[in-house]
Amino acid sequence: MTVVRAAITQVAWTGDKESMIERHAELAREAAAAGAQIIGFQELFYGPYFGAVQDQKYYEYVEPIPGPATQRFQALARELRLVIVLPIYEVANEGEYYNTAAVIDADGTLLGKYRKHHIPHLPQFWEKFYFRPGNLGYPVFQTAVGRVGVYICYDRHFPEGWRELGLGNAQIVFNPSATKPGLSNRLWEIEQPAAAANNQYYVAASNRIGRETGEFGDDAVRFYGSSYFVDPRGNFVGEIASEDKEEIVIRDLDLDEIKRTRDDWQFYRDRRPDSYTKVTRP
DSSP states (O other): OOEEEEEEEEOOOOSSHHHHHHHHHHHHHHHHHTTOSEEEOOTTTTSOOGGGSOOGGGGGGOBOSSSHHHHHHHHHHHHHTOEEEEEEEEEEETTEEEEEEEEEOTTSOEEEEEEOOOOOEETTEEGGGTOOOOOSOOOEEEETTEEEEEOOGGGGGOHHHHHHHHHTTOSEEEEEEOOOSSTHHHHHHHHHHHHHHHHTSEEEEEEOEEEOHHHHGGGOOEEEOOOEEEOTTSOBSSOOOOSSSOEEEEEEEETHHHHHHHHHSOHHHHOOGGGOOSTTOO
16 A cells, blocks of 8 residues: 655745745644655745735745745755645746746655646736746656646636646646635535546645735735545545644545546546547637
8 A cells, every 4th residue: 555644734824925934844844743745835835815916016926946935945855855845926037927836856856847727817816917827738747755736726627637637647636725715615615526536636725824914904815724635536535624723734645546446437448538529629
């Protein structure tokens, strides 16, 4: 049996970038001390969720990849022997910004990055002001603990990317998010379990917590945590995290369950891409 101990975090905005980086480094150390072999942080982990407003000052949060944050966590990954999924506000060229997650292996190697494809633009989620759509496909990274993919927040509403990651032979897909109450609650409950079952891999769904009123006043949204892991049959692995407390969610994932599930449900054998004529049309 191949078991991976995996962790995700849910953290409130502390008020500045450096303290957020320090807090996540502490959480990575706590997770590693508890035996975790891989950890994923929440969307845009070192900043506030600035999509609540449209303000150019938040462009200052961009970093290149590799850059200061990735290099810092590469050193930490090497020290802790911990795979890290690190969501970053990435600058590729001047004025070309992406909502990105870097994937760092347990030896500190930067394996690559995933750029969020689907960019919302509606009140309190003004993301097109900040991000270009992703253009690097749906990579699956061979890490020290297995094959890892990433899908970011609003991406989760689009089944096509989940399937691309399955076809890429992902074993664990991390979905770092910034999700508020309202329309999203029911979808948060069902979408990732459905994606895990449809594509027969593990999903790690992390959400922020708290209301960032000190940063955005009345425009701030409340993030409701509820982070969780789901197995390849769509079942929750352990309890769902709280709605309002900082937590590290650590779960043991039996990767052999992926093969058992795929042998029971032959979705990859029985899919009919030759008949899906409308899926990729604009």
